[in-house]
Amino acid sequence: MKTLKMLRLSLAMLLLSSLATACSGNNANNAGAETNSKPDSTNSANAGTEEVKMDKVTYTIFNGVAGSKDGNTNETTIGKMLEDQTGTNFKLEFLVGDLNTKIGTMIAANEYPDVLIPDAAIEEVLNAGAFIPLDDLIEKYGPNIKRVYGDDLDQMRSADGKLYFLPMSAQVGDFVPDPEPTAAFWVQRRVLEEAGYPKIKTLDQYMELIENYAAKHKDEGLTGMVSLTHDWRFFATANPPMHLLGYPNDGNVMVDPATLEATTYSGSDGAKQWLQALNTLNSKGMFDKASFVDNYDQYIAKLTSHKVLGFFDYRWQVQTALNVLKDAARKDPSLDGYNYFPLPVTFDESIADAYVDGPGGLVTNRGVGITVSAKNPERIIQYFDNMLKEENQILITWGIKGETYEVNEEGRYYRTQEQINKIDEAFNEKFGFKYYSWNWPSYGNNSTLSDGNARGVGYQPEVFQMSLTDKDKEILGKYDAQTYTQMFAKPIDRPWYPAWGFVKEQNSPELMWETNKDELTKKYYPKLVLSSPDKFDSIWSDFQKEWGKLDTAGYEKWTTEQVKKKVDMGK
Known part of the structure; x- marks a missing residue:
């Protein structure tokens, strides 16, 4: 059985490190028997590894993203198996409150968790x-890190040439398309059903669909739309244009x-059209005004409130x-x-939607790092590396053969x-799929394993089809589709993707532009949405005056240069 096999292997070898999610604190609990063994790796040589003692140790991780419960990885099935392999457990802490305040407190005190995902x-x-720089640690203990990320790690280096954090994922093997869209305008299925499953392509059609349903169900206390604006998640309201x-x-x-060529849109006619649509909805009492004050947890609670x-x-995000x-x-x-159904909404039916992501580049401004507070950071990098073994990539996505997945005669999972x-x-949560779904160095979701199976369970076509309920299939059938992405346009080829991942230097004009833009939109967007319709144009005019003070042309020029550099790197 695969489980037993892995456990036997874990007693014979010290596997290397993997990835982490989030917690604070700085404990290193050394308990249990010590054993000597060498780290092993899949599809990589063991040269350069050193013998390390297998004493039990707990490291802390803080994850700057809210939405998960704090806890220990070894309290999950996956985490316990990885602890058996490496002797390492992680105590996870997730963000509560404001990210900048939390990180600022750490910096002011110069006290950090062992691992930080900021x-x-x-x-x-x-x-x-x-x-701390990771270069020497990866060279000594990271054969799988080098195998998975390869030359892409050079894109992560700081101005001093050193590598300080690892990206969350890298594309490995062939690209497997996602059967579900990356983003969408979502609507409750009952709304579509009552309307006779119409094809909704434009924002006007979407708003009319919601308004008509709400008008017929006035006594149910329904909300037409909510939007997320909390902290850095403000993009959920700002990005739709x-x-x-x-x-x-x-x-x-x-x-x-x-x-x-890169152009901004936050102060464009498209932004005005989007905000005016929300303004109209609000004037009819169908937009949730609390969208501009609710936190992320409150937002999620409302989405599950029916x-x-x-x-x-x-x-x-949802x-x-x-x-x-x-x-x-x-x-x-x-x-x-x-349940919610995704729709490919644009301003006009002549506009092809672009909600589905295709193959892209490495995200270079997000990742996980080991802090200066960490003791024995080699144990952490070994855990990360061990997690990148293919057998553990299977474990954290598919689970255990015979328990959470099977393999047919053709070798298909x-x-x-x-x-x-x-x-x-x-x-x-109990098994650990949730803890290990993201925020650790890993194969990208669209990757394939060496035997051709999809790394992600939901990306395996036969599994996705089996996961659909009869009602899922019925509704998809109304739109002549077998997967949700078949209702959307095919992804645009973007060798520069993602432009939002371009790294900006401290105090650079680009970083200052983004900071000022965020302050400006967070000040004016709520006013524009919540004002009476007759005041909208006046507020928009005030916003435009402030917008004109930003060096938007400079930001667009810099971003265009980064896009072209990224494209040239891929040639």
Whole structure:
């Protein structure tokens, strides 16, 4: 059995390190028997590794993203197996409150968790000198890190030429398309059903769909739309204009695939059209005003309340809410109408949507680093490296053969219906799928394993089809589709992707532009949405005056240069 095999191997060899999620503190609990063994790796040589004692140790991780429960990795099935292999456990702490405040407190005290995932505050952490360089550690203990990331690691280097953090993922093997869109305008299924499953392509059609349903159900206390604005997640409210104009997510810019020219949109006519649509919805009492004050947890709670008819967001950001609704509908099919359905909405039917991400480059401004507070950082890098072994990439995604997946005669991985039914959110948390789904060095979601199977369970076509309920298939059938992405346009080829991942130097004009732009949009967007319609144009005029003071042309020029550099690197 694979489990037993892995456990036997773990007693014979010291596997290398893997990735982490989030916690604070700086404990190194040394308990248990010590053994000597050499790290092993898959598809890589063991040259340069050293003997390390296998005493038990607990490291702390802080993850600058909210939405998960604090806990220890060894309290999950996956985490315990990885601890058996490496002797290492991680105590995870996730963000509560404001990210900049939390990171600022760490920097002021010069006290950090052993491992830090600072997310959008990574520049502040780097500037504070909180991360140790990883070059020597990777050279000694990171054969799998080098195998998976290869030359891409050079893209992560700081101005001094050193590597201070690891990216969260890298594309390995062939690219497997996602059967679900990266982002969408979402609507409750019951809304579509009552309307006769119309084809919704434009923002006007989407708003009309929601308004008509709400008008027929006035006594149910429904909310037409909510939007997320909390902290760095403000992009969920600010990004829609780029998608409505037919561009994929490149952060603050839209990149012309033909000319590679980058242009901003936050102060554009597209932004005005989007905000005016929300303003109109608000004037009819169907936009949730609390969207501008709610935190992330409150937002997720509202999405699972059955009261919200629609919203725009990226799937990864609302996956927890989607999973809760799906789990409930599996147990009680009468609740299926509260599930959300993704729609490829643009401003005009002549505009092709761009919500589905295709192959892209490495994200270079996000990652996980080992801090100056960490003792024995070699144990951490070994854990990361060990996690990148293919057998452990299978473990953290597919799980255990015979328990959470099977293999057919052709060597294809699959899940039985019984396994699919039992793997709900509660199971994901207990088994460890949730802890290990992101925030660790790993193969990218669209990657393949060496035997051709998809690394991600949901990316295996036969598994995705089996995971669909009868109601899923019925609704997809109404739109002549077998997967959700078949309703969307094919992804645009973007060798520069993601433009939002370009690294900006401290105090650079580009970083200052982004800071000022964020302050400006966070000041004016709420006013524009919540004002009476007759005041909208006046507020927009005030916003434009302030917008004109920004060096937007300089930012666009710099971003265009970075796009072209990235494209040239791939040639």
